Amino acid sequence: ETGVTQTPRHLVMGMTNKKSLKCEQHLGHNAMYWYKQSAKKPLELMFVYSLEERVENNSVPSRFSPECPNSSHLFLHLHTLQPEDSALYLCASSQNVMVDTQYFGPGTRLTVL
Amino acid sequence: QQQVKQSPQSLIVQKGGISIINCAYENTAFDYFPWYQQFPGKGPALLIAIRPDVSEKKEGRFTISFNKSAKQFSLHIMDSQPGDSATYFCAAVDAGGTSYGKLTFGQGTILTVHP
Numbered sequence: 001e002t003g004v005t006q007t008p009r010h011l012v013m014g015m016t017n018k019k020s021l022k023c024e025q026h027l028g029h030n031a032m033y034w035y036k037q038s039a040k041k042p043l044e045l046m047f048v049y050s051l052e053e054r055v056e057n058n059s060v061p062s063r064f065s066p067e068c069p070n071s072s073h074l075f076l077h078l079h080t081l082q083p084e085d086s087a088l089y090l091c092a093s094s095q096n097v098m099v100d101t102q103y104f105g106p107g108t109r110l111t112v113l
Numbered sequence: 114q115q116q117v118k119q120s121p122q123s124l125i126v127q128k129g130g131i132s133i134i135n136c137a138y139e140n141t142a143f144d145y146f147p148w149y150q151q152f153p154g155k156g157p158a159l160l161i162a163i164r165p166d167v168s169e170k171k172e173g174r175f176t177i178s179f180n181k182s183a184k185q186f187s188l189h190i191m192d193s194q195p196g197d198s199a200t201y202f203c204a205a206v207d208a209g210g211t212s213y214g215k216l217t218f219g220q221g222t223i224l225t226v227h228p
Contacts, residue, residue: 104156
């Protein structure tokens, strides 16, 4: 397994469900990110973690809750989502948080019914 | 202030032609400008990047042109190939700011190269 992996690749959930997205990076990086990619909109940064510490929360609703138990794993816990939250959720990692190249995973396609 | 405006939204080019995608920004604190390429079902991947101390950077068939005074930069794909068909995103980073690792992305350009 190389690079950045994400599971599941596809997720359909109801508005009252609780689910989690998982990201794992095999690159030895210290920084991890969650992005939201919606149709016809720029990628939106959601959260940034550096050495397991959250350093940026980009005004994301509390129904999205990130967790970074170690520098290789990042979770996004989802609760009482809205249909407008349907999007591709991308995880990325970089050696450090500043300008280093970010490596993206393939994303989780989320549909909220 | 933080936006990066990208055009066109979509682009169709014949094989062998030149593809040109343009981006403009307002924030003069941006000092790192990467381009990402995204194929269907994949995450974005870094293609090429430039810092504002140079006006051009070339890697193979891909060239970034940078105009600091106009606050514009563009991606040129020479000898475009069907395999280049993808979505391209420009981005900008304020490396000296407090927004750690914050890539501000353009809206994306869907490039289709016809054989």
